[in-house]
Amino acid sequence: MSGQDSDYWRANVRIILICLAIWAVASFGLGIVLRPMLEGIMVGGADLGFWFAQQGSIYVFLVLIFVYAWLMNGLDRKHGVDE
Template sequence: MSDKSSYWRANLRLVALCLVIWFVVSYLFGIILVDELNSIRIGGYKLGFWFAQQGSIYTFVALIFFYAYRMGKLDREHDVHEDK
């Protein structure tokens, strides 16, 4: 198996993981399960409402930086990074 294709598969695994989290915080918590989560409260926020209007956005930001960091590591491990 060539290094390029193992790099690509590792990349796809990482993307899949990130997109599962992306889906869970927005579509699942913010829309599908919103009524159930609204019975839990943090301060004045109902939890489902909080995910839809605040929590999902914070998670998205963290996800992109997590992905960028992990990809940087993958690039070097598989020796496909720029400036070498």
């Protein structure tokens, strides 16, 4: 594998790990671990911790899908592997 290929995959894996970390914080962190701290904040009739556990992590995941696609398109163009 050439140096440019290595740079491409290193950047790709970094983007994936950052997206996974954000999703883990949103779903596990805010929905489970930090739920007691978010108990008094109301969103749509439910406290914020419950909202993140039920819906918020899904919304974060959907946003991350679009952000990942946008970032990967830019990375592909940068490395000359775009379609």
